[in-house]
Amino acid sequence: MITIVRLLAALVDRPHRRQLTRVVAMFVTTGVLQGLAFACVVPVLDAALRQDWDAATTWLGVLAGLFVAHHIALTVGNLDGYDLACDLLDITLSRLGDHTVRLPLGWYDQDRTGQLSRMASKGATDIASVPGHLLRPLIAAVVSPVTVVVAMAFLEWRLALALLVGVVAVLATTRLLAVIVGRGEGAYDAAMAEGSARVVEFALNQPALRVFGRTVHGNELVETALRDQKRASRRLLVTGFGGLGIQLLSIQALLTLVIALAVHLSLGGTLAPAIAIGLLVLTVRFVESLIDYGELSSALRIAEGSLRRVLDVLALEPLPEPATPAEPADSGxxxxxxxxxxxxxxxxxxxxxxxxxxxxxxxxxxxxxxxxxxxxxxxxxxxxxxxxxxxxxxxxxxxxxxxxxxxxxxxxxxxxxxxxxxxxxxxxxxxxxxxxxxxxxxxxxxxxxxxxxxxxxxxxxxxxxxxxxxxxxxxxxxxxxxxxxxxxxxxxxxxxxxxxxxxxxxxxxxxxxxxxxxxxxxxxxxxxxxxxxxxxxxxxxxxxxxxxxxxxxxxxxxxxxxxxxxxxxxxxxxxxxxxxxxxxxx
CATH class of the missing domain: 3.40.50.300 (P-loop containing nucleotide triphosphate hydrolases)
Known part of the structure; x- marks a missing residue:
């Protein structure tokens, strides 16, 4: 996630980098407030079960304040994020257009139709979706659990330690999955670009194809490209769902471990039942955030791949231009x-x-x-x-x-x-x-x-x-x-x-x-x-x-x-x- 924020900063100008920083800061604040609100559930339940209504009322007031602050930060962050997403779409297309017309004409000797058309359509949309749809839930899925772990350390350090170990394991699994999906996504995007180019070529050359009877069957280039698309799509889906399954298993194992530990501590008398119930509620919400992170990480990796490909094109050097063009003597x-x-x-x-x-x-x-x-x-x-x-x-x-x-x-x-x-x-x-x-x-x-x-x-x-x-x-x-x-x-x-x-x-x-x-x-x-x-x-x-x-x-x-x-x-x-x-x- 840090990587894609850095890549986005490389794509945009200074004012939009400041806007990106504000969006990230606002979503981090939203995640912290959400985590604190979850943590407040424990003292509220503890006070309610002990029938300490004054303490319960106090904690409910704190919870309400966190709720209001969270929604204010969420609204401001979302509006800024949507605004940045619209600008990103325009920036991506404008920079691609401005840069490609400055590249050497020899760069176009190769078939760039599918590559550029995919960048300007799905690629630009993927990039714009990052601040518009992906950053907020992803940041919340990381920051909120971390805040919960910190808060839980003050309530029951052994459960907090178990959650921390689990978080590290889940994030490591997610990182590995992201690398695997990234490789598959690169092959998938190349296959899609090739397929797009061959379909455009097929449409433009219908007269020649029909003369030689290549109307439905016998168009090997198109058929091969579409088969490669299908294979690349299947590999990406199998890899993504397989990795997601492993990720969900690790998260469920973490939940089982924390529940078992909480029951053990409660039966041993070292953890009050009211606190144990509140901590289990908190753990369940904690696990939901990790599941959200796992499901969204694949989309983030795909958007990152699109962003890298755009930046690779923008990194291509145009032919050097003189500061002051010379004047030829004639047309020899x-x-x-x-x-x-x-x-x-x-x-x-x-x-x-x-x-x-x-x-x-x-x-x-x-x-x-x-x-x-x-x-x-x-x-x-x-x-x-x-x-x-x-x-x-x-x-x-x-x-x-x-x-x-x-x-x-x-x-x-x-x-x-x-x-x-x-x-x-x-x-x-x-x-x-x-x-x-x-x-x-x-x-x-x-x-x-x-x-x-x-x-x-x-x-x-x-x-x-x-x-x-x-x-x-x-x-x-x-x-x-x-x-x-x-x-x-x-x-x-x-x-x-x-x-x-x-x-x-x-x-x-x-x-x-x-x-x-x-x-x-x-x-x-x-x-x-x-x-x-x-x-x-x-x-x-x-x-x-x-x-x-x-x-x-x-x-x-x-x-x-x-x-x-x-x-x-x-x-x-x-x-x-x-x-x-x-x-x-x-």
Missing amino acids: IELREVAFSYDGAAQVLDQVSLTVPPRSLTAVVGPSGSGKSTLLRLVARFHDVTAGSVRLGGVDVRDLGTEALMRRVSIVFQDVYLFEGTLRDNVMMSRPDATEEELEEAARLARVDDIVERLPHGWQTRIGEAGSTLSGGEKQRVSIARALLKDAPVVLLDEATAALDAENEAAVQEALTALSADRTVIVIAHRLQTVVAADQIVVLDGGLIVERGSHSELLVHGGRYLDFWRERTQAEGWRLLEAPQTPQSP
């Missing part, structure tokens, strides 16, 4: 002896040096895994290089800063994502203040004007989630229109024509020509015919630049590029032959 790009590896793994790029002059078109070709996409991502600073430097206009991109760099760079990915909304919204998002003339010009150059004419409501047509009403080629043309409208001096294209039909490829090729007219363009080329007019072609293989030059120069050179050209040319000459017709019998 230079890589100087660049080396890069992902998380200390094998080198993806090794001593790569490349100069891309301003307002030129450079094509990057090579086999899969040669480092083409990584090269583009380093230019856009999705990651920082392991060694060497990437420069824009003579300035290291690390000295430009992310915001300044993103203003100067447009990226067109192979996998285009369009947002729910109108076609106009999706193009204008790159530059919301663009004029109608600029929008129309970008649409014309990217051949999006054809799409506008075809759609029933033109620019105001809603294109569905992820642009589901458009074809793959049309989505690609929309993404190029975004890049044109942004009017950034540097454009990076990652295999923008890899999966297009001939008509869309021709349209995209025209758009690429328009892009490279007065911009610095680097394009990863899958179809070599689309980049034969490039100012230079760079051939990557195994993380190294093995060739560079124009199309004609590389064909004469007779190296890897010539092999690629022959393979692509031969592949494009392939065609399916019609089966011979079987003569019909008369």
Whole structure:
């Protein structure tokens, strides 16, 4: 419990830390007052059984005062706790949102959908539930029994000692259970996040799945993720209920021990029967608090796990930003002896040096895994290089800063994502203040004007989630229109024509020509015919630049590029032959 209070303090700012301290202090006060009220039952019963009504009245007055003070403290603490819970929900979501947009774009290369969505939904709710619902009963379940033990020490030290030993044993059992549940909860949360990501993926890719008959059965990734969820849930339940059963047995054993000891002392004449009855009543209430603690500790551990995962994300360091961003001289790009590896793994790029002059078109070709996409991502600073430097206009991109760099760079990915909304919204998002003339010009150059004419409501047509009403080629043309409208001096294209039909490829090729007219363009080329007019072609293989030059120069050179050209040319000459017709019998 102390741990989660410390973690909450790490999440919030100073004013909310003070509020958290007040909430904890108020709930501790509530627990002490509750324990003292329970302890007052003993003298009240003793005085009543001895028919000492003056003493009974006095102790009843003390009990009433404790009751009123307890309810005042409880009301104040609950109101402050609920207020903090609402703020915590907002703080968690705000800090996650503010921080994740500052993380390197390379962090999103992995599938973060399930992880972040779970943090922003169940995780944030779990965290907010701590001051709103968990802290008060948990603090009361610890502080109240401790107060009872202290009070009982003045009444009958032997029973107090027995309770103290029992409390230590029960808390140790609870701690062990919390550790076990925490491990299971981590696996459970990972399984739930994976399941959420796979379900979202399943929903977004229905067209492809249905084409291949993967509608109900045969979706192994989703089915495996859901099975893992079920197994993780079952393990968590079995572990939780099993541990809770052991915990309840230890508490019942403690109660039996105290009752036996009280009966023994009473029969031996060393403990007055009236005091014994009062102490047993007090013991029963004491045990109820321990049961409450055991039942709530699992919920606390789950909330702690959610809080740790949020803090782990918040602890991720954004890429360093310069105090004063430098100003590049032009849009030329230079890589100087660049080396890069992902998380200390094998080198993806090794001593790569490349100069891309301003307002030129450079094509990057090579086999899969040669480092083409990584090269583009380093230019856009999705990651920082392991060694060497990437420069824009003579300035290291690390000295430009992310915001300044993103203003100067447009990226067109192979996998285009369009947002729910109108076609106009999706193009204008790159530059919301663009004029109608600029929008129309970008649409014309990217051949999006054809799409506008075809759609029933033109620019105001809603294109569905992820642009589901458009074809793959049309989505690609929309993404190029975004890049044109942004009017950034540097454009990076990652295999923008890899999966297009001939008509869309021709349209995209025209758009690429328009892009490279007065911009610095680097394009990863899958179809070599689309980049034969490039100012230079760079051939990557195994993380190294093995060739560079124009199309004609590389064909004469007779190296890897010539092999690629022959393979692509031969592949494009392939065609399916019609089966011979079987003569019909008369």
